[in-house]
Amino acid sequence: MDTQRDRRKRWLFHVVYWAFILVGYGFMAYVVRQHDTASLPWLAMVAFFVFLLLADSRLGESQVSGGRVMSSKSIVLSSIALFGAAPALVMEAISALVRGFVFRHTTPRKALFNSAMLGTAAGAAGLTYEALPWSDAFAGPAFFAPLAVAMLVHSLVNHVMLVTIISLDAQVPIERVYQRGFSWSRLRSLLDLPFAGLVVLLYMQAGAWTLLLVLFPMLALYQSDRLYQRNKEAHINSIAALTTALEADEPYTHGHSYRVAKYAVEIGKSLGMTEPELETLEYGGLLHDIGKIAITNEIICKPGRLTDAEFEVMKTHPTIGADIVEQIRFLSEATDLVRHHHERPDGRGYPNGLANGEISLGCHILNVCDAFDAMTSDRPYRKALTVEQAMEELVRFKGTQFHTEVVDCMLQLYHRGEFDSLRDMRLQPTPLVMPPTASSEETVHTGAS
Numbered sequence: 327m328d329t330q331r332d333r334r335k336r337w338l339f340h341v342v343y344w345a346f347i348l349v350g351y352g353f354m355a356y357v358v359r360q361h362d363t364a365s366l367p368w369l370a371m372v373a374f375f376v377f378l379l380l381a382d383s384r385l386g387e388s389q390v391s392g393g394r395v396m397s398s399k400s401i402v403l404s405s406i407a408l409f410g411a412a413p414a415l416v417m418e419a420i421s422a423l424v425r426g427f428v429f430r431h432t433t434p435r436k437a438l439f440n441s442a443m444l445g446t447a448a449g450a451a452g453l454t455y456e457a458l459p460w461s462d463a464f465a466g467p468a469f470f471a472p473l474a475v476a477m478l479v480h481s482l483v484n485h486v487m488l489v490t491i492i493s494l495d496a497q498v499p500i501e502r503v504y505q506r507g508f509s510w511s512r513l514r515s516l517l518d519l520p521f522a523g524l525v526v527l528l529y530m531q532a533g534a535w536t537l538l539l540v541l542f543p544m545l546a547l548y549q550s551d552r553l554y555q556r557n558k559e560a561h562i563n564s565i566a567a568l569t570t571a572l573e574a575d576e577p578y579t580h581g582h583s584y585r586v587a588k589y590a591v592e593i594g595k596s597l598g599m600t601e602p603e604l605e606t607l608e609y610g611g612l613l614h615d616i617g618k619i620a621i622t623n624e625i626i627c628k629p630g631r632l633t634d635a636e637f638e639v640m641k642t643h644p645t646i647g648a649d650i651v652e653q654i655r656f657l658s659e660a661t662d663l664v665r666h667h668h669e670r671p672d673g674r675g676y677p678n679g680l681a682n683g684e685i686s687l688g689c690h691i692l693n694v695c696d697a698f699d700a701m702t703s704d705r706p707y708r709k710a711l712t713v714e715q716a717m718e719e720l721v722r723f724k725g726t727q728f729h730t731e732v733v734d735c736m737l738q739l740y741h742r743g744e745f746d747s748l749r750d751m752r753l754q755p756t757p758l759v760m761p762p763t764a765s766s767e768e769t770v771h772t773g774a775s
């Protein structure tokens with residue numbers, strides 16, 4: 327019964343997914359046909375397009391803020407003001423395809439969807455801009471008013487399409503996806519408006535070569551961002567090395583934290599977590615058991631059930647771990663995840679016995695992934711369960727020991743063949759932290775493959 331309903335929901339997801347692509351490309355074709363493209367300054371537009379690609383490439387990514395050194399949206403907005411809706415949407419749609427195929431190596435379907443979504447957003451923003459007064463009043467700041475409205479329309483179309491698809495893909499209500507996806511850091515995108523205005527004014531004054539002037543501060547930001555990122559990685563790797571050393575002692579848990587982090591990020595992505603949240607979740611997964619360094623090997627490596635007294639000692643590891651992580655500036659956001667990864671929805675977890683509503687989604691995810699990896703690993707006193715058996719256990723205890731939505735999400739990913747069990751990685755050396763793959767917060771990266 328459940329699988330039949332799941333299949334129907336999957337079918338709905340695919341219908342909406344392809345409808346968005348078809349309607350998006352249809353709308354773009356309509357806008358292009360409505361516009362006269364004969365008298366456009368092609369050379370200047372090529373310069374803008376190259377700049378758009380640069381903003382979409384690694385050069386534009388910022389690990390510091392989890393966003394971008396320079397947003398491609400500001401280039402699209404300035405293209406709308408200078409060249410019109412049609413050229414802006416074509417540039418945006420092609421740039422999204424290049425980003426998907428060349429920069430991010432996503433599946434063709436995701437690249438097509440992102441291209442249709444961003445092209446539609448640019449087209450709708452462009453038509454809005456052209457319909458408003460002052461859209462050619464470049465002598466003063468008046469054109470900022472229609473540009474601001476165009477920016478809002480771009481964000482609105484982008485978010486509505488994205489949130490709908492994530493909601494259908496993860497089978498989570500739209501308002502929940504939106505609540506989770508919202509963060510105040512998104513207000514950073516308001517900076518796109520003055521930046522777009524600056525590019526427009528420079529171009530109007532002196533032509534397309536002025537883009538080079540904008541390129542230099544962008545390069546400087548990129549350099550300082552890379553330095554910061556290296557510094558951060560060095561810090562995190564030294565902490566993760568402790569976890570690896572801890573697990574190396576015990577063949578049964580070798581690579582456990584790495585696998586928990588990987589599983590958690592897969593589920594977090596599917597549940598629509600933002601890029602900064604996924605990064606924190608990855609660090610939380612890598613470090614969740616770091617507190618075990620303070621617990622004796624007799625307890626950690628004990629081949630059998632722990633006594634009550636030993637279990638009380640074991641229960642201190644989340645608090646000890648959280649105290650360690652809290653002191654490291656780059657990792658302090660993962661403190662909550664480390665402290666509460668053994669809390670349960672029914673309030674019978676530790677260390678604080680928090681109830682369902684008091685536990686963050688990230689902690690619920692780590693709790694499920696931690697249990698899944700433990701069940702699918704050999705232990706001195708029992709053989710590893712198969713993936714199917716472990717999933718059955720998760721279902722049996724969902725709602726009490728494990729968060730229902732997280733377990734359902736893991737099951738869906740597994741049934742769709744998108745959940746990579748890392749059981750065969752058990753005997754390989756554990757790689758340390760890899761830099762998270764930042765992706766634009768405005769494109770789809772769910773399981774729509």
Ligand SMILES: [Fe+2]
Binds near residue numbers: 615667
């Ligand atoms: Fe733990």
Ligand SMILES: [Fe+2]
Binds near residue numbers: 582614615
């Ligand atoms: Fe663990």
